[in-house]
Amino acid sequence: MKLSTPRYTFCLISQLTFMFCDLIFNCVSLFPKSRDGLLVLFIFQDLFLILSITTMLMTFFTTYLFQAGLVEVLIRKFRAAGSVIMAYVAASIILHAVWLLEKWGDPESVSTPMLIVLFTLQRCLSPWYYFFYKRAALRVSDPRFYEDIDWINQQLQSH
Template sequence: MKLSMPRYTFCLISQITFLLCDLLFNCLSLFPRSRDGLLVLFIFQDLFLILSVTTMLMTFFSTYLFQAGLVEVLIRKFRAAGSVTAAYVLASVLLHAAWLLEKWGDSEAVSSPLIIVLFTLQRCLSPWYYFLYKRAALRVSDPRFYEDIDWINQQLQAH
């Protein structure tokens, strides 16, 4: 099954939209008005992270490489993007959980060292996540991933 141009365009636009929403939520979380507002913000941010990962996985699953069982080639090509995405999602969820637990107990509490470390980690990972995720979304559009050609054999012989 080849990834059609309209379908790929929809997936790419969705992925870029999810990244922009995540960036917006990261900016808005700096100015929480209330605990409830922060909770809603974090729920939406985590939802968009899940949707972005799901969309990327759908594009991987539609490649010829995946359908032919050559998953190791995909893993090798997109290892960095997958690793950083997993780390970013984990850091985001941990930050959101810790931040909400702290704010729910005392909304006027000063941030703990754990929150500061998680916040710094999540914010340091975010540019890498945005860059590698966008690059992976663009790279997976390469027609070589959707055809049975010599390129696939070369990739298999490379390792």
């Protein structure tokens, strides 16, 4: 099955849009003073993270490798990206939960050391997430994932 250019273009633009939205949400998350504003911001950020992962998985599911049951080749090729993406999503969700729990009880509270560590971890993971996510989105467009049987055989034999 060959991936059509308009469909892939739509997926790639969607993925880059979701990634850009996450970047914007990371930038503006320091500004809301009300806990309701923070809650809405975090809900949208987490929603865009889930949509970006869903879109990435949809592109994986359309590959010949996946449809032929050769998932181990996809996993091997995208293991680093998957690990970084999952770590970033987990760090973001944990940060949002802790931040909201802390601010919900006392909106004027000063950040705790745990919140500072989680914030720093999430912000340090974000450039890695953006790099690996964009790289995976571009790499999955390789036509070999959709039609090149010789390349697939080489991948299976090399492992």
